[in-house]
Amino acid sequence: MTGRWSRLAVAATMLSLTLPGAVALAETQAQSRSDIRSPELRARLHDGRLAMIRESLKLNEAQLKLWEPVEAQLRASFDARQKLRSDWRAARERGPGERPSLADRVDRMSQRLTERAERAKALATVFRPFYASLTEDQKDVANVLMRRALRGHDGPGWRHGSMRRAEVGPTRN
Numbered sequence: 001m002t003g004r005w006s007r008l009a010v011a012a013t014m015l016s017l018t019l020p021g022a023v024a025l026a027e028t029q030a031q032s033r034s035d036i037r038s039p040e041l042r043a044r045l046h047d048g049r050l051a052m053i054r055e056s057l058k059l060n061e062a063q064l065k066l067w068e069p070v071e072a073q074l075r076a077s078f079d080a081r082q083k084l085r086s087d088w089r090a091a092r093e094r095g096p097g098e099r100p101s102l103a104d105r106v107d108r109m110s111q112r113l114t115e116r117a118e119r120a121k122a123l124a125t126v127f128r129p130f131y132a133s134l135t136e137d138q139k140d141v142a143n144v145l146m147r148r149a150l151r152g153h154d155g156p157g158w159r160h161g162s163m164r165r166a167e168v169g170p171t172r173n
Contacts (some may be wrong), residue, residue, distance in 0.1 A: 045077050053145045069126040
């Protein structure tokens with residue numbers, strides 16, 4: 001009986017020693033991730049992704065003209081997300097007493113969703129002719145490369161796995 005209790009005591013002691021360390025490590029990693037991704041670095045990475053897409057698709061002159069408005073819409077969405085991110089960080093730094101009322105928060109949420117829908121609609125408007133101009137080989141490349149660009153876009157469902165479901169195909173009932 002004492003052997004069993006001593007094993008439990010050792011396990012409880014080990015857990016109490018490792019759990020705070022694991023929590024501290026997780027907090028440090030979360031903090032370092034957010035610190036590493038400065039607005040400047042995010043902008044550089046976004047520019048690089050757009051350049052990679054443009055170069056990998058090997059666009060001709062006519063396609064480049066159709067790509068420019070698509071790129072402009074993707075950049076506008078990126079800028080809007082960056083602004084929301086900085087607003088969110090500023091709000092986190094404020095004290096809890098300065099928090100807007102629930103009604104104000106619902107109004108802001110409604111406004112943000114309306115703006116997101118407008119940006120998604122604007123992207124769809126310029127993306128459709130661009131995509132139609134691509135060859136089948138270019139579409140295969142675009143389907144892979146644009147997934148990341150569109151996932152970061154403000155369109156509905158992009159962040160919730162709809163692209164993965166689309167790759168697998170329709171579900172059977």
